[in-house]
Amino acid sequence: MTSFEIEMSNAEQTQEFAKKLAGFLQPGDVIALEGDLGAGKTTFTKGLAQGLGVKKTVNSPTFTIIKEYHGNLPLYHMDVYRVEDSFEDLGFEEYFEGDGVTIVEWAHLIESQLPENLLTIFLYHEGNEQRKLVLKPKGLRYEQLCKELFA
Numbered sequence: 001m002t003s004f005e006i007e008m009s010n011a012e013q014t015q016e017f018a019k020k021l022a023g024f025l026q027p028g029d030v031i032a033l034e035g036d037l038g039a040g041k042t043t044f045t046k047g048l049a050q051g052l053g054v055k056k057t058v059n060s061p062t063f064t065i066i067k068e069y070h071g072n073l074p075l076y077h078m079d080v081y082r083v084e085d086s087f088e089d090l091g092f093e094e095y096f097e098g099d100g101v102t103i104v105e106w107a108h109l110i111e112s113q114l115p116e117n118l119l120t121i122f123l124y125h126e127g128n129e130q131r132k133l134v135l136k137p138k139g140l141r142y143e144q145l146c147k148e149l150f151a
Contacts, residue, residue, distance in 0.1 A: 004135040007126065013039050014123075014131055015047030017100045019029030022051025024145050026097045027073060030115050032107030041105045041129050048103060049075050051131070068094070074100025075096065081106040117141060 008014045031048075033041040042060045049058045053071030060079050069075040076095045081150060092113045095102045117139025124132045137143045 001021040002137065002143060002146070004137075004150050006133050006135075006150075008040075008131045011040065011043045013087065014133070015050065017133065018044045019045030019051035021149060022048050022101075024149055025052070025073065025101045027101070028097060029101045029141075030096050030118040031101070031103045032114060032118055032120040033105045033123065034108060034120060035101060036125065039125055041123060043134075044076055044121070045105070046099075049077075053102065061109065068100075074098070076100050076102040077105075078107045079105040086110050117123050119145065125135040 007019065008017065022114045030134075033044060035041055042058070046058045049069055049071065050068075052073050052075050054069040055071070055076055056069055058067075058069060058077065065078060065080065065082070067077045069077065076098065078092070078095070092110065093115075096115045104110070104114070107120065119142040120136045120138065122134040122136070124134070126132050135146055135149075
């Protein structure tokens with residue numbers, strides 16, 4: 001599987017990169033975010049939301065699991081860290097196949113529920129503010145998206 005890497009010096013650069021990515025997204029796109037606590041998953045999501053034209057403040061849906069935001073495209077922000085075995089009842093597939101963009105923090109916890117094709121982004125600490133983002137596209141749509149994003 002092809003991967004794409006980029007290093008960020010601070011949170012603002014992470015948000016700017018996510019805003020740029022938002023310009024390539026379309027309804028039904030799914031982004032899986034992985035990384036340690038504090039790696040920048042919610043910071044990334046805030047930038048993505050801005051790029052999608054969301055005006056509301058974006059914060060982690062840790063205790064609500066799913067938050068919906070409306071912009072140029074709907075944004076479905078999931079944090080499945082606290083979902084245990086009850087995820088079958090949450091209707092994730094309705095979001096994944098919906099009319100918006102879905103971003104899932106801690107996506108590996110619901111791996112069996114994820115669509116076959118998606119874009120996984122790993123965020124790694126590289127220092128105090130520095131982060132490395134590794135994008136791993138799965139499926140032709142996401143491979144092409146990454147090629148255009150990194151062109």
